[in-house]
Amino acid sequence: MPSFAPRIRVEVYVPIRYEPAYHDTLSWLIREFTELRGGCTVIENTGGYYLSQANEIIDDRVSVVYCDFPMSWNKQAERNEVLQYCAGLQTFLLENLWEEAILIVAYPVSHQHQ
Numbered sequence: 001m002p003s004f005a006p007r008i009r010v011e012v013y014v015p016i017r018y019e020p021a022y023h024d025t026l027s028w029l030i031r032e033f034t035e036l037r038g039g040c041t042v043i044e045n046t047g048g049y050y051l052s053q054a055n056e057i058i059d060d061r062v063s064v065v066y067c068d069f070p071m072s073w074n075k076q077a078e079r080n081e082v083l084q085y086c087a088g089l090q091t092f093l094l095e096n097l098w099e100e101a102i103l104i105v106a107y108p109v110s111h112q113h114q
Contacts (some may be wrong), residue, residue: 003113005070006072006108007068007069007071007109008069008079009067009105010066010086011064011066011106012029013064013105014062014093015097016061017097021097022097025093025096037068040065042064043064044063046064047060050101052100053100072108073107082106090102
């Protein structure tokens with residue numbers, strides 16, 4: 001019977017822009033997740049829409065970078081550690097990119113082991 005290992009998935013939605021800071025930030029994030037957690041997946045040039053602070057619908061293109069942290073959502077200390085990491089990551093991204101907001105998502109997933 002297969003078993004499942006708990007993980008916490010972190011997804012970061014990085015807007016696609018022509019300024020070098022965006023390309024550099026995406027490259028840094030890929031290295032960060034790969035070196036820190038062993039790998040990541042990137043879904044490039046994905047369509048997204050959001051409501052701006054001016055109440056306008058914005059059509060945006062993003063790269064979604066996600067990584068499964070070897071931690072359990074059910075363990076409060078591990079969940080808190082990941083959420084604090086996400087908060088710090090969001091602060092860093094907002095300080096280095098010209099965006100109103102940066103979406104970062106964290107949620108529980110399970111990996112099947114045979």
